[in-house]
Amino acid sequence: NKAVDGGVAKVTNPVKAKFGKGGAQGGSGSAKANAPKEEKKKMGFFSFRKKSTKESPVVQAPQEGDESEAKTQAINISQFEDTNFKPCVGWVVIIDGNQKGRDFRLVPGRNRIGTDADVEVVLTDPYVSSHHATIVYNDEGMWQLSDAGSTNGTKLNGKRVMQAIIVDNDTLTVGHTVLKFKSLD
Structure with a gap:
């Protein structure tokens, strides 16, 4: 009606x-x-949210001469430096295997490869030993790959090795995992 x-x-x-x-x-x-x-009819975008009834907290500026507030101070940051820091001097990248694309930093000295949690390059390949191989960067800037007595061996550019000097872009194979070696030198 x-x-x-x-x-x-x-x-x-x-x-x-x-x-x-x-x-x-x-x-x-x-x-x-x-x-x-x-x-x-009015057209446009409308919000149906409730408006907040809470007010923003008001912070008072410190008054001149107010010494109760902490002041900005300069400090010597050398006391916070990490004395255990080791610079990255190279890395390995998994180019074939179940962790393809994963990379690991290599530091001066010993870099162990294996499945054990305490090695530097931790792999999840069941054909890799817990302590499979080691890459050492020595004081002369040379890289050396050593097999650690693994069951399945270590390959450098497709050839099985016990110990060898490695250079930039070499391919390392441990178990079923293939890694590309990169050096910053």
Whole structure:
């Protein structure tokens, strides 16, 4: 039902009710003049979140002469230096195997390869021994690969070795894992 001038009239055709006797097709023009104006709807993005009623905390600036607040101080950071730090002098990247893409930093001195948690290059290959091989970077800047008595052996560029000098871009194979060796020198 629709209220009309305080009375009630039944609306059977909503188009006629909105646009008058002639319907939506025009007609005499008086129906258009008497047609109700359509409401303009607002369009845009609206948020339905509740606005926060919490206020931001107010922080007072320290007053001049207030010595109770801590002041910025310069400190000597050399006391915080890591005395155990060893620079990266090379790395190995797994290029084939179940950890493909994984890389390991190599430091001066001994770098052990194996499955044991205490080695530097930890692999998850079941064909690698717990302490499989060692890469040593010596004081002369040379790299040496040594097999540690592993069951499946160690290969350098496809050839099984017990001990060998390695150079940048050599390929090492331990178990079913293939590593690319990179040196910073």
